[in-house]
Amino acid sequence: MPSSDFSASLPEHFAPVALDKCYRLLNHGPTVLVSAQHDGHANVMAAAWACALDFHPPKVTVVIDKAAFTRGLIEQSGRFALQLPTVPQAALTVALGSTSAHQMPDKLQQHAVPLFASPLHGTPLVAGCAAWLECRLIPESHNQQAYDLFIGEVEGAWADVRVFANGHWQFEHAPDALRTLHYVAGGHFYATGAVVEVEN
């Protein structure tokens, strides 16, 4: 898939998130979509095992199986993006997690994945998500080979301002369709739920 296929305009509510606050996009443990491109090929997969790793500079971990087509794109390009699908994207998330571009080369077209290019480095991003983190791969060969564990430094972060603003999630004030997903197994997810505030 050539890069020009995802040169659509930025989503309407897309806004930058300060890098010192971007760990908060992953802190609540959402399921993510992992996207990458190399040499004219783009792909997107689902991953439940992504996590923040550091604040300054912000880093993340994500577990990516050796069978994943996206893994090769990340290793070759040295870049990937994590993004947080929303409740209406649950079926898309399952589809992207259960099919591989190894077997279905036109996976993105088959699933009609709406892509646009990151304004920073052009990594393909999925429209309709709640937030996006564009990362530079920090190569760690032992972790990648022994544990399928990839580490990235976040270089750019964005969110839908209706649901993440002023450094905080606003799920309780946003449309329910912007709630993020927490995967269990099969086609079973939980949406991000009620706010719980502790005085401190």
Added chain:
Amino acid sequence: MPSSDFSASLPEHFAPVALDKCYRLLNHGPTVLVSAQHDGHANVMAAAWACALDFHPPKVTVVIDKAAFTRGLIEQSGRFALQLPTVPQAALTVALGSTSAHQMPDKLQQHAVPLFASPLHGTPLVAGCAAWLECRLIPESHNQQAYDLFIGEVEGAWADVRVFANGHWQFEHAPDALRTLHYVAGGHFYATGAVVEVEN
């Protein structure tokens, strides 16, 4: 704190979880409490950055700052447990995450942390949680030093059968007080929310 201080009986609804299903306890991205003991000292801290890493054998990652007292207990004993606090434990979770046994040696007593011993290896576990994973540290010096990243193999897993049964979370059928927590920042959490099912 001597080990005998947490030799209370097992919680009423405490039941084993098959190791091939235990990744599901972490898949939805809950905030965890990390517990460990060594040489008569026990401690518990909070961590938002814990994640499943593998299925067979089940492995987990957790990020533990060099300032954490619990880190030394893990490095010395080679064991730790992750457990999932519930909504009524949100204030306890903040307290355990914002005080250190380095400055408050009687932190567990100050916060009245209800501990019992794991039936497998005796690691202190926190009563009132939704699930527990007892782990053997897989020493990875570079990850621990460079990234504060610890890897563990899960050797025993248990859950409150009211909320996790037959290999699946049952939040929608359990008391809301058994919902798990997803941390953002400050005293701000979200509870695990509504079920989202996709046909697949």
